[in-house]
Amino acid sequence: MKEVMHSQPVKEFCTHGAITIGEQESALHAFEVLASKGVSSVAIVDEDGCAITVVSSTDLVNGLGLMGDMSMALSQLRTRNVVFFVGDSRRPDHHMSHTRAAIISVDPEMPMDQVIEKFAKTRVHRMIVTAGDRKPLGVLSLSDVCRSLSPRGPVGGA
Numbered sequence: 001m002k003e004v005m006h007s008q009p010v011k012e013f014c015t016h017g018a019i020t021i022g023e024q025e026s027a028l029h030a031f032e033v034l035a036s037k038g039v040s041s042v043a044i045v046d047e048d049g050c051a052i053t054v055v056s057s058t059d060l061v062n063g064l065g066l067m068g069d070m071s072m073a074l075s076q077l078r079t080r081n082v083v084f085f086v087g088d089s090r091r092p093d094h095h096m097s098h099t100r101a102a103i104i105s106v107d108p109e110m111p112m113d114q115v116i117e118k119f120a121k122t123r124v125h126r127m128i129v130t131a132g133d134r135k136p137l138g139v140l141s142l143s144d145v146c147r148s149l150s151p152r153g154p155v156g157g158a
Contacts, residue, residue, distance in 0.1 A: 010115055010140055011108035013148045014129045018136035020045045023052055027063065027085040028077035030055045043103075043128050043136040044083055050134035053103045054126065055086045063089030105130045108137055112148050119145060 019042045021033055033042055034057055041056040063085050064073055077085075106115055106127045118127070119142065129138040 007111050007113065008148070009109045009111060010106050010129055011138075013112065013144045014108070014138040014140040015144065016138045018043045018051075018128060018139050020049070020051075020136055021055075021082065022047070023081075023083050025082050026078055027060065027080045027082045028074070030082045030085075031060055031077065034060070041126055041139070043139075044086070045136065049136075051103050051105060051128050051130055051136045052083060053086060054128055055082055056125070058125075059086045059089045103128060105134070106140055107131065112145070115140065116145060 019033065019037050019039055021030060021042050021044055023044055023046050025044075030042065030044075034040065034055075040058075041054050043054055044052045046052055064077070066089060104118075104122050104124050104127050106118065106129055108129050108131060115127070126139055126141040128136050129140055130136055
């Protein structure tokens with residue numbers, strides 16, 4: 001039974017629809033969207049709606065923690081571009097620059113067993129589901145992967 005579930009495609013287990021923000025938005029705007037939507041991540045898209053990277057609450061908190069001077073943090077969050085804020089928060093040396101974090105995405109037709117391997121190799125908590133045009137279709141999280149292993153099978157976007 002597990003073998004059957006693992007051969008099922010990502011689209012059977014992911015959350016359909018992805019919350020997105022534009023690549024020109026500020027880090028503060030990303031915080032606001034996370035809080036208002038009650039989610040832990042959003043996809044960052046370019047002007048054509050193609051996914052560039054993902055910003056998570058972890059990225060934002062880590063980036064905030066790296067700022068040092070908390071009296072200046074709000075000002076920096078208002079003006080710092082979210083794409084570079086995320087990239088910098090993921091740098092091992094924590095040096096502020098104009099680094100872009102790569103997006104880790106998955107095709108909706110990819111079998112779950114391959115996705116599980118990809119999660120293990122990349123050590124991320126979620127992947128944006130995109131088709132060939134890189135437009136976000138949904139999100140696949142580690143929780144979704146756990147549900148895929150459940151004897152009850154897919155939950156269809158829960």
